[in-house]
Each structure stands twice: as C-alpha cells, then as structure tokens.
Amino acid sequence: MTLRMQATGFVPIFTFGKLSTARAAAEAVVRAAEENVHVTEGVVAVNVHRAYWAYQLTDKFLGSLSDGDKILADVIKKVEDLLAAESDQVTENDRLRLLHARATLQVRRHEAKDARDIALTALKLLVSRPMGQPLDVASGDIEELPPAAPPIAQVIDDAVRFRPELRALSRVVDAQEQFVSFRRRALFPDLFIGAFLETAITTNATDHTNPFVYDRFNFFEAGVALGIQFQLDVFNKVAQIDQAQAELETRIAQTAAAAEGVELEVRKIHIEVTGNYEKMEPALKAYKAGRSWLTAAALAYDIGTGDAGELIDAFLASATAEADLRRTQYEIQLGRVDLSRASGTLLIPQGQK
Numbered sequence: 037m038t039l040r041m042q043a044t045g046f047v048p049i050f051t052f053g054k055l056s057t058a059r060a061a062a063e064a065v066v067r068a069a070e071e072n073v074h075v076t077e078g079v080v081a082v083n084v085h086r087a088y089w090a091y092q093l094t095d096k097f098l099g100s101l102s103d104g105d106k107i108l109a110d111v112i113k114k115v116e117d118l119l120a121a122e123s124d125q126v127t128e129n130d131r132l133r134l135l136h137a138r139a140t141l142q143v144r145r146h147e148a149k150d151a152r153d154i155a156l157t158a159l160k161l162l163v164s165r166p167m168g169q170p171l172d173v174a175s176g177d178i179e180e181l182p183p184a185a186p187p188i189a190q191v192i193d194d195a196v197r198f199r200p201e202l203r204a205l206s207r208v209v210d211a212q213e214q215f216v217s218f219r220r221r222a223l224f225p226d227l228f229i230g231a232f233l234e235t236a237i238t239t240n241a242t243d244h245t246n247p248f249v250y251d252r253f254n255f256f257e258a259g260v261a262l263g264i265q266f267q268l269d270v271f272n273k274v275a276q277i278d279q280a281q282a283e284l285e286t287r288i289a290q291t292a293a294a295a296e297g298v299e300l301e302v303r304k305i306h307i308e309v310t311g312n313y314e315k316m317e318p319a320l321k322a323y324k325a326g327r328s329w330l331t332a333a334a335l336a337y338d339i340g341t342g343d344a345g346e347l348i349d350a351f352l353a354s355a356t357a358e359a360d361l362r363r364t365q366y367e368i369q370l371g372r373v374d375l376s377r378a379s380g381t382l383l384i385p386q387g388q389k
Contacts, residue, residue, distance in 0.1 A: 061212075326354035
C-alpha cells in the first residue's frame with residue numbers, strides 16, 4: 037500500500053499595489069450598495085408618511101361629512117314637517133334639492149371611508165402588520181403644519197452632500213478609479229514566496245537511505261523559493277486600461293447627469309411646497325367665509341327668512357372650501373417630507389446634518 041501527499045502554495049509579498057487597489061474597489065462597491073439601501077429606506081419612509089397623512093385627511097373628512105349629514109337631516113325633517121303642515125315657506129322642490137344634497141354627501145362619506153380603509157391597509161403593509169390584526173394609528177393634526185421650506189440654495193447643497201443616489205454614484209466612481217489603477221498596475225510584475233511539500237510512504241517497498249538511489253516510493257521533499265511573475269501580454273493590458281478609463285468617464289458623466297436631475301427634482305418640489313404654503317392663507321379665508329355663510333344661511337332658514345336654495349349653496353361652498361383647505365394641508369405635509377427625501381436629509385438625525 038502506498039500513501040502519497042503533495043501540497044504547493046504561493047504567497048504574494050509585493051504586487052505593486054494590485055491587491056490594495058482591488059480591495060479599495062471592492063470596498064467602494066460595498067459602500068455604494070449600502071447607499072442604495074438608504075434609497076430604499078427613504079422611499080419606504082415617504083410611503084409611510086403618505087399613507088399616514090392620507091388616513092388623517094380622510095378621517096378629518098369623515099368627521100366633517102358626518103356633521104354635515106346631521107345638519108341636512110335636521111333641515112330635511114323641518115322641511116317635511118312644514119310641508120305636512122301645508123306651509124307656504126317651503127316647496128316640494130326644496131325638499132328634493134335637500135334630499136339630493138344629502139344623498140351626494142353620503143356618497144362622498146362612503147368614498148372617504150373607503151379611502152381611509154385603503155390608507156389603513158397600506159399602513160399595515162408598510163409596517164408588516166398582518167391584515168387580521170388591528171393597527172392603532174397615532175393621532176396627528178393635519179392642521180399643524182411643519183416649518184416652511186428652507187431656501188432653495190440650502191436644499192440643493194443638502195442634496196449634493198446627503199442624497200444617497202448621488203453618494204452611491206460617487207462610490208461607484210471611486211470603485212472605477214481604483215479599477216483603472218488596478219489595470220495600470222497589472223503592467224508590473226508580482227513578487228511571491230512559493231513552497232512545496234511532497235511525501236510518499238510504501239509499506240511493501242524498501243526505504244532506501246542511499247542518496248544516490250532514486251526512490252519514488254518512500255521519500256520526503258520540501259522547498260521554499262522567492263519568485264517573480266510577469267505576464268507578457270502588454271498590448272492586451274493596455275487595451276484593458278483604455279476600456280477601464282472609458283468606463284470611468286462614463287460613470288463620471290452619469291454622476292453629473294444624475295446631479296442635474298436631482299437639482300431639477302429638488303427645485304420642482306421646492307416650488308410646489310412654497311406654492312402650497314402661499315395657498316394656505318386664501319384657502320383658510322375661503323374656509324372661514326364658507327363656514328360663516330353656512331351658519332348665517334342655516335340661521336336664516338331656521339327663522340324663516342332664508343330659502344333652501346341658499347342653504348344648499350352655502351353648504352356646498354363650505355364643503356368645497358374645506359376640501360380645498362384640507363387638500364392643501366395634506367400636500368404641505370407630504371411636500372415637506374418629499375423635499376426632505378429629495379435633499380437626502382429625511383433619515384439623517386438633526387444633529388448630524
């Protein structure tokens with residue numbers, strides 16, 4: 037029986053920077069992947085805010101629509117009582133108009149309820165809550181608006197520094213630069229230490245001790261050497277350097293284009309957010325005027341000096357003004373969150389900005 041064992045190994049001791057540049061390129065790729073994780077986290081955070089404020093908005097609508105339904109129910113009852121008493125104050129057309137207005141309101145209330153249920157379902161999905169389990173949504177006042185948007189120059193500066201997409205592209209450029217350096221260093225040789233070990237043991241063969249006898253059945257050999265490796269395909273390596281350099285220029289151009297796209301996105305969101313803040317004052321005035329009109333029309337109708345048409349017009353105007361106000365508040369809440377995402381500061385603690 038013969039037992040043979042053989043082992044060889046090589047350890048580079050100097051590669052003219054090949055190993056260090058390859059390691060640096062790999063680390064840059066890992067950092068780019070980490071920045072892409074931050075991109076996904078930002079999208080999820082925005083979606084959570086969107087679902088949360090949609091829930092608050094529709095819940096607010098439901099409350100207002102329920103109050104309006106009660107008002108119209110009381111008015112319709114009074115109209116029906118007056119019609120039963122054959123009063124000249126109201127007509128059958130007044131009752132029908134009120135019934136139509138209330139039915140329209142009830143449709144809107146069901147739509148708002150469905151929208152609230154959809155927002156709640158979205159929240160459950162986003163926070164990984166099973167559909168069969170309840171989810172207690174924290175109360176939030178949609179009227180409590182965040183601070184106004186900072187100056188556009190500051191937002192753009194934050195986006196250049198913190199936007200994860202740009203940071204990821206910057207890491208890709210770093211990786212490609214290291215790869216170009218790796219390709220260039222491939223023109224230089226590698227110094228290494230090599231070692232080998234080989235042995236054989238045969239049970240049914242004599243182990244010769246004479247050094248002049250070549251015995252391949254019982255022996256032990258080992259050695260260590262210092263070597264140099266140099267590949268002669270220079271033209272191929274030069275072509276690889278040119279290719280890597282071209283890819284680097286492509287990555288740099290992509291980063292510059294992405295920076296321009298980010299700036300355009302930031303400016304667009306900033307304009308929208310600023311415009312919504314400017315809309316708040318007239319929307320609030322319209323809401324207050326609509327509520328005052330509705331109160332006056334309802335009072336006039338109660339004392340018999342108003343008519344149903346004016347009451348319905350006041351009610352619709354008030355509902356429209358409130359819808360515009362709440363929608364503006366909702367867009368401001370989401371706009372500030374989206375602006376923080378666009379500037380890359382959404383998930384950054386305040387003290388680290």
